[in-house]
Structures are given as structure tokens and as C-alpha cells.
Amino acid sequence: MLFNSLEFAIFLPLVFLLYWFIFDYAMKRCPRQLFWQNLFVVIASYIFYGWWDWRFLILIAFTSFCSWGSGLLLNKSPKPKLWLTLNIVINLLILGTFKYFNFFVGSFCDLFGLTNTIAINVILPVGISFYTFQALSYSIDVYRKKIAPTKDMVAFFAYVSFFPQLVAGPIERATNLLPQFEKKRVFDYAEAVDGMRRILWGLFKKIVVADNCATYVDQVWNNYTNECGSTLALAAILFAFQIYGDFSGYSDIAIGSAKLFGIRLRDNFITPYFSRNVAEFWKRWHISLNTWFVDYVYIPLGGSREGRWKTIRNTFVIFLLSGLWHGANWTYVIWGLYHALLFVPLILLGRTKAYTGVATWKQIPQILLTFALVTLGWIIFRAPSIGDAWGYICGMMQLGTIHSIHRFFTQEGLTPANWTILAMIAIEWYNRVQKHCFDVRVIKHGWLRIIVYYVLILIIWRYSAGEQTFIYFQF
Amino acid sequence: MKRFIIKILLLALPISFYAVIQEYALRTIPNDYAYKNQWLTENAQSLKILSLGSSHGFFGIQPTEFSQLAFNAGHVSQSLLFDEFIFDKFLPQMESLEYVILPISYFTMRGKGLQYGAEKWRVKNYTIYYNCPYFRCQPQFALESYHFAPKKTLKALFTKVNHRGCDSLGRGIDYSLESRSDDWQTAGPVAMKRHTKVNYSQSDVDKNLSHINHIVEVCKNRGIKVILLTTPTYHTYYDILDKDQLEQMISCCELIASNHENVIYFNWLKHSSFDENDFFDADHLNEFGAIKLTTLLNQEISTQPCEKMRK
Incomplete structure (x- = not known):
């Protein structure tokens, strides 16, 4: 469902009214009012997404379940890293299959002059990169003990699939969004x-x-x-x-x-x-993605703490990944490289925070x-x-x-x-x-x-x- | 919460009120679509020849030149989907129908459909005036008021504005020899560029074929003859057409004609009878060209009478 469509113009007020009048006001005394309200958010979000293609709802549900489950397991298990790695691999495997498989296989075949016989015919699920990254951030944050794992599966599903930001972000962090689903919302005029x-x-x-x-x-x-x-x-x-x-x-x-x-x-x-300057541009453009890469890739690689050359290397890594995140095409990779190159003089002159x-x-x-x-x-x-x-x-x-x-x-x-x-x-x-x-x-x-x-x-x-x-x- | 909802409703009220007035006002303006729908509703029973198609047919077929009652139900940029729709809609009433003229142009087979591209704004006319259900759920294809148009609304409400551009039997009247621009010949390459689709989708061709086949099959069952017609164009247009696209269009038409005995194909793209006085621009006929073309068609029809007539 598009935000600029008649469907959404009907959907939004309808969900708004049900959300506040049925699942908030009318169920005031219900002991599980929050559960039902969150469940309603999940159902509404799945309708919103399923309007485009209901088959891929299974994918969102699976991604959500894996991340939610891994959060619980890595908190209890003596080998938390194993569960974190497993969740990352599963999520990236899904993303890789739908988004990058044909690209990498095609590029490999082009490079070695081979005939591509294993290309798969798949539709790219809308917003897959957004909700995958959102789900991943949760398990990483649980592993880093930035957030306690939630037992509330419905709240977690609402966090991953919340319809306003499901298909094109902002890519929310569990530390910001999940707690909001775990407590009662109050209407603020x-x-x-x-x-x-x-x-x-x-x-x-x-x-x-x-x-x-x-x-x-x-x-x-x-x-x-x-x-x-x-x-x-x-x-x-x-x-x-x-x-x-x-x-x-x-x-x-x-x-x-x-x-x-x-x-x-x-x-x-x-x-x-x-x-x-370009450094400032990246602090103002698609902030949720850039901070994601900074927090989960750039800083673990050493960030800017280990000298200029490593800072440049790390910058290239995140821009290459950011380019690839945008799509399975060499143009995005080159675009990422181009921005990384624009960063180099700023790093060398110490002007990234100018x-x-x-x-x-x-x-x-x-x-x-x-x-x-x-x-x-x-x-x-x-x-x-x-x-x-x-x-x-x-x-x-x-x-x-x-x-x-x-x-x-x-x-x-x-x-x-x-x-x-x-x-x-x-x-x-x-x-x-x-x-x-x-x-x-x-x-x-x-x-x-x-x-x-x-x-x-x-x-x-x-x-x-x-x-x-x-x-x-x-x- | 109540305060919020009341304020939103109050804010929306004047705009909603105006939107209703605008929609009403714009729908009252006479136009080709409303006229043709009404004409067909009232006269379909006695109709013998129905002509469909895009601007090439709309301006190129003059129903008054036929010896039987004919009507031009073509519209500018009308795709085969809507040809099929109009045909299907009035078929139950068209008990006396003997001929369907379906103009097939250079661009027809590879056309993606009216709902795509620059002319998609015309789709709403089928939804509103022909009551076509295909795109009813998409406001841009279902409302006159998709854009805010206060000037047009005021004109519609307070003056006798008329947007009808066809004569009583449906032929377009805007493309006349008198109104032809001086550089009409040089418009050929521009039109060719607009009509040429080198990178096309086979599924579009298949869809278009299925629309034609549907019309042909239904006509076959009813003993109606289908005339596929490629209308005459000027050499500044036909000389530079993409060969593959042209051959594809011709072979599709010839194949349909050879597979169905109720189908005749006339490829008059380069017909020698038409000279520069017959054209409005490089690919459209003017009023003289339309008379000439329709006279030729009428002669062909009289030499190949419909089965119904023979009965």
C-alpha cells in the first residue's frame, strides 16, 4: 500500500480510530489491553504489507521470529555468540537470496566468461533491507547488553512490522522503538x-x-x-x-x-x-541507515580511533556496504566508492566534524x-x-x-x-x-x-x- | 482525542465540499466519451458498422460515407483493452451489427496500454462516462477532480463550455486541412519516435493479441465480419518506421486474418490513393482523407458482404 494512495487514505484513519477507540478506550479495563493493541498493530501492519504481496508476509514473520528467538536464546545460552551468529547468518542468507544471489552469480559468470545457468527467478520483497536491518539490530543490541531481551513476541513483531516504517524506514533501533510497544501509549493532542x-x-x-x-x-x-x-x-x-x-x-x-x-x-x-561538506551531508541524509552502519560495522572495525589510514579503510568498508545495501548493481557500489573518496580529503585534513x-x-x-x-x-x-x-x-x-x-x-x-x-x-x-x-x-x-x-x-x-x-x- | 478529530473534520469539510462541486461541474461538460456512450446506448440496436481504434481511426473513418448505419467509437490513444471493452459493453444491444472495423496502427501491438504513459489521464473518461470497471479503485483513473481546477470548474458552472470534438456519428473534427500547421510533414519523425518501441515486452504483444482474438471470436460466433485496418500515412512517417516493429504488426494482422475466415486485413499504410491534401499531419488523415478512406472501405464491404447479409 502506498502512502500516496486512496487505499492508505482510508486505511490510516480506520486503523487510527480502531487503535484508540476499540483497543485503548473500550478495552481500558481489560488486563491484556496492551497485548491486544499490539496484536492489532501487527495485523494492521501485515494487511498494509500484504496489500502489495501477501506471500512475503511469511518472510517478515520468519525474520521476526528468528530475531525474537535468538534474543531469548543468546541471553540464556552459555554461547551467546553462536546464537547471534546464527541469527545474522539466517537473516543475511534470506536477504542475500532475494536481493544479491543473481547479482553475484551474474558478475562471477561475466568475469570468467561462463554461462549463467543457476540464476533464480525471484521477486525482490519490498522493504526487505529495511526490516532485516531492524531485526538484526535487536539481536546485536541484546548481545551487547544494550537492551534486555523481550519475552513479548507480539510487541516484538509490532516493532519489526510497524506499518509506517516497515517498507522504507526509518530503520528503527530496538532501544528506541521496542520499549514504546511494551508500555501503554497515551494520545497526545x-x-x-x-x-x-x-x-x-x-x-x-x-x-x-x-x-x-x-x-x-x-x-x-x-x-x-x-x-x-x-x-x-x-x-x-x-x-x-x-x-x-x-x-x-x-x-x-x-x-x-x-x-x-x-x-x-x-x-x-x-x-x-x-x-x-560531504561528512555533514551523511550526518543529515538517511540518518537511520548511516548510524546503523556506524554502530554495527564502523565502530567494531575500530572507527576513527586507530589512525587515519584505518579510518579511511573503515570509511571505504561502510560506504561499499552502504552502496551494496541500496541494490544489487555495480552502480550502487561505485556510488558508495565515490562518496568514500569524497571523504578521504576530509579525513586527512581532519574536517569530518568541521x-x-x-x-x-x-x-x-x-x-x-x-x-x-x-x-x-x-x-x-x-x-x-x-x-x-x-x-x-x-x-x-x-x-x-x-x-x-x-x-x-x-x-x-x-x-x-x-x-x-x-x-x-x-x-x-x-x-x-x-x-x-x-x-x-x-x-x-x-x-x-x-x-x-x-x-x-x-x-x-x-x-x-x-x-x-x-x-x-x-x- | 475528540478535539483532534473534530478539528481534522472541520479542516477537511470545506475542501471536501468544494471537491464534490468540482467533480459535479466537470462531469457536466459535454465531451466525446459521454456523447458516444449515450449514442451507442440509444442506437446500438440498429447499428450495422462499428469502428473502434485510436486517433488514426477516430479521425480517419467518416461514418457518413458508409451505405449502412455506422458509428465511430474510436478515441484518441484508445488502446485495444478499451476497444474490447466498448465492443463487449454494447454487444448485447448490437443485434444488427455486421462489421467491426478495428484500426491497427504501427504502435498498436507493442502498446503497453492507455493506463501507462503520457495519455493515461484519458482512462478516467472510460471509468466515468462509459462506466468501465477496470480502474475504478484508482482515483486518478476514476475522478475528474484528480487535480484542483478552480478555473475549469467556474467555467463549467457559469458558461456553456463544450469539450465535444466529434461529429454526430463520432468522427473527430479537430484535424482539418484548414487547421493543419505549416510544418505538418516534419512531424513524421517526431511521431515515429513516439510510436517506436525497440525494447518491448512480448507479454504486451500477447495481451494485445488476446484482445483482438477475443473480439474476433465473439464476432465469429455472431456472424460479424472484422476488418483489421492500417490507415494511410504520409511518406515522412512510413519511410522511417522501424522495420521489425512494422513487420511484427503486419504479420500479427495477417496471421489473425488467415486463421479466421471472418477477418479481413487491409494494410493501407502506404496506399497510393492518398496525397498530401488528405493528411492533417504525417500519420493522421484530415476530413478529405477520411472521406476517401471510408469510401474505399465501403466499396470493399459491398464486394465482400457479411454472412448475415447473405442470409
Whole structure:
């Protein structure tokens, strides 16, 4: 079920009403009220996921059960490492089979000129990388004694499958989310209103910004060999906003929806395009994945404590893995490598933690440079193959690019919806110090806030570009 | 909680109210789909020739030129799925039907369907005006108000706006010789590019074949003749078409025609009778071309009468 679909527009209020009125208010005196409410969350989440393909519910249930079971076993067993390893192997085996088997076998055969006869015909289950990582983090945290293993299987299943963040994150940690399922939730008016604001802002970013950019970007990518340099450059910039609007929009809707159920999810994006260097960008972009890799890969490898060269090595490892996490394609690996390379000078110059706090006007040149570097990386990310990425970049560097730059500002490529990117940037810049970018509490008058809501709703309605799926679903 | 729900409902109320008005207003605008649905509902019983297809048929077939009652039920970008739907919908009423003309164009066999691509906004017209159930659950394919359109709504409510672009027997009237642009010949490569699909899916071809076969089989059982027709185009278009795609389309049509005795295939893509005065652009006929094409078809029909007629 897509967040930007009619199904979800019916599903969310229905689940909200049942969750609070039946499983909270009406069952107030029931001794197992929390159990039933959590069970309802699991059922609702499974319906949400099963709407896409019910067969893969078995996979989520199996992943959840393995991690829950391993948590209990590694706590009791004299050999906890064995149970942890077993759980990691099982989870990675499932992920590897569905996501990477054909890629690695195909690459191996290509390398040695063999005929690939063992390719398997499987559909990639939506969000498999997200919920696998979430389930894995629990067993690792139990092993590290950061969290006590839970005996409450239903609460654990709710933690793994909680529908707002099930298919595209944020990848939650058990230390944050699981305790919330183990205690009674209380409806908080202010939080619910804030949740609605985030849903609205997320829909704006997805439906207006991302989907309308997608129309242009797809047209250009489908025929990039025949396009001039400025068109390619424009499409590259629009893709940067497409992927941001798409993914951060999804995260906003997820966080907002969770708030309606009294659940707080972690922020996944904090104005990443206002970063002043690439290191800062990665602290603001897909935060839940990056902190996952830092906590479970980078730090165990030694992090930045064992000299610069080991820091560089560890950085390369996590970016390679991060690239691979995104998909079974060499373009993602190269994209990861590209970002690791951008990190090297920052590590050598000791500038990885150079910036704290929010950006200022004076830092706009650094922001633009970082944006340009990141956008170049997005070309590799978006390209179907490395050859296409190279061809696209070469096409963009043609001499004609500067001469035809005026096309940027004509109606030839940009639709009115594309210009809403500027509105998004302005609002995010203005609100960069706030809790989130659409924190309209800065507007004192209630009626003015209502006007803002209406304007946003009407813009979403005006420029909706069809129920397009989310880019990160494929990961 | 109550406060939250009441506030949300109050916020949603004006927009919902406006949405209902907009939907109502936009649905009142006369258009081809509503007109053709109504015409077929009222006249299907006496109809002898039904023409379907996309813009090539919509602008290329002039029903007034047939010697029997004919109707053009084609629409711009109409895919075979919707050809089949219209045919099936009115079949029970079309008791006198003798001929179905199914235009098959260069792009038809590899077409993914109207619901994909730039023209997908037209799908809602079948849902709303033909009561087609295929995409009813998807708001973008089921509502006129998928986009906020205050100007259009006001016009619909307070002026006599009319979006009907066909004559009384369904032929498109917008593509006339008079309104033809000066560079109409050079539009050939653009149209060719739009219509060519080198990387296609065989399942799309199979689906399209199954739609044609369904129409053909049903017609066979009812003693109705099916005319598969590739409409004439100008040389700036047909000269540059992808050979594989063209051959695939032709061989599919020829195969169907050879397998079914109630099917005739006319490949008039490069028909020599049509000159530059017959075209609106490189791949669409204008009003003169439509008359010429329909006259030719009428002659063919009169030389190969339908079984029903013979009876």
C-alpha cells in the first residue's frame, strides 16, 4: 500500500480510530489491553504489507521470529555468540537470496566468461533491507547488553512490522522503538497535530516535488544520448530533488503517521542539502541507515580511533556496504566508492566534524559545492549501468552546456510544479532551526496556520502526478 | 482525542465540499466519451458498422460515407483493452451489427496500454462516462477532480463550455486541412519516435493479441465480419518506421486474418490513393482523407458482404 494512495487514505484513519477507540478506550479495563493493541498493530501492519504481496508476509514473520528467538536464546545460552551468529547468518542468507544471489552469480559468470545457468527467478520483497536491518539490530543490541531481551513476541513483531516504517524506514533501533510497544501509549493532542503537519509536508515533497521531477528526469534518462548538456545537468539537479522529496517525504509521512499512534520514530533527514561538506551531508541524509552502519560495522572495525589510514579503510568498508545495501548493481557500489573518496580529503585534513549547528548565508558557497558533488553522485546512483553513468556525465560536460543554459528557465523542461522546489528550499531554509521543516508553530496566528495548510493541500491537489511508487521501496 | 478529530473534520469539510462541486461541474461538460456512450446506448440496436481504434481511426473513418448505419467509437490513444471493452459493453444491444472495423496502427501491438504513459489521464473518461470497471479503485483513473481546477470548474458552472470534438456519428473534427500547421510533414519523425518501441515486452504483444482474438471470436460466433485496418500515412512517417516493429504488426494482422475466415486485413499504410491534401499531419488523415478512406472501405464491404447479409 502506498502512502500516496486512496487505499492508505482510508486505511490510516480506520486503523487510527480502531487503535484508540476499540483497543485503548473500550478495552481500558481489560488486563491484556496492551497485548491486544499490539496484536492489532501487527495485523494492521501485515494487511498494509500484504496489500502489495501477501506471500512475503511469511518472510517478515520468519525474520521476526528468528530475531525474537535468538534474543531469548543468546541471553540464556552459555554461547551467546553462536546464537547471534546464527541469527545474522539466517537473516543475511534470506536477504542475500532475494536481493544479491543473481547479482553475484551474474558478475562471477561475466568475469570468467561462463554461462549463467543457476540464476533464480525471484521477486525482490519490498522493504526487505529495511526490516532485516531492524531485526538484526535487536539481536546485536541484546548481545551487547544494550537492551534486555523481550519475552513479548507480539510487541516484538509490532516493532519489526510497524506499518509506517516497515517498507522504507526509518530503520528503527530496538532501544528506541521496542520499549514504546511494551508500555501503554497515551494520545497526545500536540503530537498528533504535529504528526498531521509532517504527513502534509511529506505528501507535498513526494507528490508535488518528487513525482513532478520524476516526469522530467525519466524523459531525459530514457533518451539521454540525444539531449544537450544543459538538459542533462537540469535533469541531474532535478533528480537530486526527486530522490530527496521521495525519500524524505516518505520518512516524514512515516514519522507523522507513527505520531498519530503515540509512537515516536527517529528523524531520518535533517535538511541534507544545506550541508557544508560531504561528512555533514551523511550526518543529515538517511540518518537511520548511516548510524546503523556506524554502530554495527564502523565502530567494531575500530572507527576513527586507530589512525587515519584505518579510518579511511573503515570509511571505504561502510560506504561499499552502504552502496551494496541500496541494490544489487555495480552502480550502487561505485556510488558508495565515490562518496568514500569524497571523504578521504576530509579525513586527512581532519574536517569530518568541521561543521556543527545550522548553516548561515555566508556558507552558501560550501553548500553549493557539496550539493554539486552529491548531485554528481546521484547520476551514478540513477544510471542503469556504469556505462550509462559515464555517458551521461560526458554528455553533461559538452561545450553546449553553458550556451544552452537559458533553457533552464524556460517552460521547455520545467513545469510550474518543478518551481515548487524553490518554495521547498525556502521553507526548509527558514525552518532549519526548528524541530522539523514544517513546524508552523512559528506562525503565531491560528487562522494563518490554517491558510498555510489549505495552500499546501491545494498545491498537492493541483500538481499531483499520479500514484507513483517510492524509489526506496526497491531497496 | 475528540478535539483532534473534530478539528481534522472541520479542516477537511470545506475542501471536501468544494471537491464534490468540482467533480459535479466537470462531469457536466459535454465531451466525446459521454456523447458516444449515450449514442451507442440509444442506437446500438440498429447499428450495422462499428469502428473502434485510436486517433488514426477516430479521425480517419467518416461514418457518413458508409451505405449502412455506422458509428465511430474510436478515441484518441484508445488502446485495444478499451476497444474490447466498448465492443463487449454494447454487444448485447448490437443485434444488427455486421462489421467491426478495428484500426491497427504501427504502435498498436507493442502498446503497453492507455493506463501507462503520457495519455493515461484519458482512462478516467472510460471509468466515468462509459462506466468501465477496470480502474475504478484508482482515483486518478476514476475522478475528474484528480487535480484542483478552480478555473475549469467556474467555467463549467457559469458558461456553456463544450469539450465535444466529434461529429454526430463520432468522427473527430479537430484535424482539418484548414487547421493543419505549416510544418505538418516534419512531424513524421517526431511521431515515429513516439510510436517506436525497440525494447518491448512480448507479454504486451500477447495481451494485445488476446484482445483482438477475443473480439474476433465473439464476432465469429455472431456472424460479424472484422476488418483489421492500417490507415494511410504520409511518406515522412512510413519511410522511417522501424522495420521489425512494422513487420511484427503486419504479420500479427495477417496471421489473425488467415486463421479466421471472418477477418479481413487491409494494410493501407502506404496506399497510393492518398496525397498530401488528405493528411492533417504525417500519420493522421484530415476530413478529405477520411472521406476517401471510408469510401474505399465501403466499396470493399459491398464486394465482400457479411454472412448475415447473405442470409
